[in-house]
Amino acid sequence: xxxxxxxxxxxxxxxxxxxxxxxxxxxxxxxxxxxxxxxxxxxxxxxxxxxxxxxxxxxxxxxxxxxxxxxxxxxxxxxxxxxxxxxxxxxxxxxxxxxxxxxxxxxxxxxxxxxxxxxxxxxxxxxxxxxxxxxxxxxxxxxxxxxxxxxxxxxxxxxxxxxxxxxxxxxxxxxxxxxxxxxxxxxxxxxxxxxxxxxxxxxxxxxxxxxxxxxxxxxxxxxxxxxxxxxxxxxxxxxxxxxxxxxxxxxxxxxxxxxxxxxxxxxxxxxxxxxxxxxxxxxxxxxxxxxxxxxxxxxxxxxxxxxxxxxxxxxxxxxxxxxxxxxxxxxxxxxxxxxxxxxxxxxxxxxxxxxxxxxxxxxxxxxxxxxxxxxxxxxxxxxxxxxxxxxxxxxxxxxxxxxxxxxxxxxxxxxxxxxxxxxxxxxxxxxxxxxxxxxxxxxxxxxxxxxxxxxxxxxxxxxxxxxxxxxxxxxxxxxxxxxxxxxxxxxxxxxxxxxxxxxxxxxxxxxxxxxxxxxxxxxxxxxxxxxxxxxxxxxxxxxxxxxxxxxxxxx
Ligand code: GLC
Ligand code: CA
Numbered sequence: 001x002x003x004x005x006x007x008x009x010x011x012x013x014x015x016x017x018x019x020x021x022x023x024x025x026x027x028x029x030x031x032x033x034x035x036x037x038x039x040x041x042x043x044x045x046x047x048x049x050x051x052x053x054x055x056x057x058x059x060x061x062x063x064x065x066x067x068x069x070x071x072x073x074x075x076x077x078x079x080x081x082x083x084x085x086x087x088x089x090x091x092x093x094x095x096x097x098x099x100x101x102x103x104x105x106x107x108x109x110x111x112x113x114x115x116x117x118x119x120x121x122x123x124x125x126x127x128x129x130x131x132x133x134x135x136x137x138x139x140x141x142x143x144x145x146x147x148x149x150x151x152x153x154x155x156x157x158x159x160x161x162x163x164x165x166x167x168x169x170x171x172x173x174x175x176x177x178x179x180x181x182x183x184x185x186x187x188x189x190x191x192x193x194x195x196x197x198x199x200x201x202x203x204x205x206x207x208x209x210x211x212x213x214x215x216x217x218x219x220x221x222x223x224x225x226x227x228x229x230x231x232x233x234x235x236x237x238x239x240x241x242x243x244x245x246x247x248x249x250x251x252x253x254x255x256x257x258x259x260x261x262x263x264x265x266x267x268x269x270x271x272x273x274x275x276x277x278x279x280x281x282x283x284x285x286x287x288x289x290x291x292x293x294x295x296x297x298x299x300x301x302x303x304x305x306x307x308x309x310x311x312x313x314x315x316x317x318x319x320x321x322x323x324x325x326x327x328x329x330x331x332x333x334x335x336x337x338x339x340x341x342x343x344x345x346x347x348x349x350x351x352x353x354x355x356x357x358x359x360x361x362x363x364x365x366x367x368x369x370x371x372x373x374x375x376x377x378x379x380x381x382x383x384x385x386x387x388x389x390x391x392x393x394x395x396x397x398x399x400x401x402x403x404x405x406x407x408x409x410x411x412x413x414x415x416x417x418x419x420x421x422x423x424x425x426x427x428x429x430x431x432x433x434x435x436x437x438x439x440x441x442x443x444x445x446x447x448x449x450x451x452x453x454x455x456x457x458x459x460x461x462x463x464x465x466x467x468x469x470x471x472x473x474x475x476x477x478x479x480x481x482x483x484x485x486x487x488x489x490x491x492x493x494x495x496x497x498x499x500x501x502x503x504x505x506x507x508x509x510x511x512x513x514x515x516x517x518x519x520x521x522x523x524x525x526x527x528x529x530x531x532x533x534x535x536x537x538x539x540x541x542x543x544x545x546x547x548x549x550x551x552x553x554x555x
Pocket of ligand 2: 021022023024025026027028029074
């Protein structure tokens with residue numbers, strides 16, 4: 001297995017809108033990020049993944065880009081960007097940009113040209129089709145954010161495809177000019193000195209030419225078989241690799257909805273010349289009665305099966321990205337752990353142990369290192385996220401779901417849970433802004449905040465700091481071979497890692513009850529690397545406390 005810097009790195013995701021506001025307008029910005037780089041350096045992370053900072057009308061908080069080479073005014077200027085990049089590099093922190101090229105904003109110049117006439121040179125930059133008739137779109141596909149995936153456009157009396165909101169028209173990757181423009185833009189950013197790309201829904205860029213109705217799934221037809229891992233996706237990524245990626249010492253991670261371990265070996269194989277790693281979503285997949293909307297925790301056995309399968313199947317062939325949450329997911333401790341005040345701290349540390357001791361590159365989502373929790377939304381009017389707002393409308397206002405049934409699902413799953421401001425201290429607005437925050441601050445900021453946690457050696461923050469440092473000191477944590485133990489346990493997540501003559505033992509109690517464990521003979525007397533409570537690990541029979549986690553290293 002090749003050893004590389006991005007396999008050894010820990011990545012921290014910044015959602016700029018909610019990270020730190022420097023000028024009191026209630027919106028996080030680039031100067032705000034620069035002002036907190038020392039905090040990130042202290043935490044020990046190596047790379048920042050920056051969610052989109054490009055010019056955007058913000059229909060989907062920056063994931064709808066109207067100019068790839070300009071900075072969103074609310075976030076600052078290109079000078080602010082250069083300053084931030086430089087300040088990060090001075091601290092040895094790399095910056096990976098979000099690359100959103102499955103679609104643009106409908107306010108992007110290419111789209112405005114494209115929609116203006118059938119003969120416009122940009123017409124074929126997007127995906128236009130005739131409707132079945134004046135009222136019926138070309139097919140039954142639904143968009144990820146509700147409604148049809150087709151929008152009728154009066155100027156030319158045709159429909160354009162948008163897998164996300166109607167303000168996010170899909171680019172036509174089969175057009176070589178589109179690919180060239182995208183690759184040139186990427187080259188421009190690489191020449192500026194950025195350190196890589198996180199590629200938004202990159203598994204969706206290639207669509208089949210035939211666009212038949214999909215199987216009805218909820219309200220609309222499923223575009224999956226025709227747009228996910230489409231016919232040319234690997235060819236286009238190889239072309240991107242040849243024309244851009246291979247020329248720089250950068251890292252790439254693909255957001256690849258629908259990916260399986262088999263496909264990941266192609267997208268991110270050691271020798272396939274596409275990407276370095278991918279995000280898989282099986283462990284956060286919640287498909288159920290209301291589509292993705294659920295209020296149920298995934299059973300531990302299922303979670304372990306998924307994580308273990310990825311660990312085992314990619315070993316030596318491709319590289320895992322490890323994450324519990326991001327800006328599209330609820331807060332990890334609320335979802336996989338327990339955010340009741342008496343358990344929150346232990347549960348957050350337990351989840352961190354479980355993930356950071358696995359093989360792959362760990363991602364920390366802003367605030368996760370503080371154990372930030374889901375937000376106590378009071379009413380549907382509290383949501384800012386286009387997906388949550390549309391889903392509520394589609395399910396409840398249409399009468400397809402009762403408010404009482406759907407509401408707990410929104411509380412549990414909504415992306416806005418992750419988007420409330422980072423809690424810096426216990427002053428007004430958690431120190432995020434001196435103005436009015438664009439989205440409310442979680443009221444628990446008086447207890448959960450960076451100032452208190454950096455001052456407390458037993459905090460969740462210091463626990464993350466320690467895990468990150470351990471990964472740097474022990475190659476076994478990065479490269480060791482994974483093996484699951486106690487697969488059938490409904491309480492404990494236990495595994496080992498092996499590298500050369502060393503062996504690592506990791507045990508995590510995912511419940512609010514005590515759980516007993518017989519330590520395998522060979523680990524009795526091993527060194528304790530880390531644990532989230534005090535316990536005696538020198539004995540064979542160990543009773544783990546609620547949400548206890550520990551790791552032992554046998555040399
Ligand atoms: C990705 C992003 C998400 C966005 C969507 C459309 O899934 O992570 O935030 O809404 O793509 O760009
Ligand atoms: Ca601001």
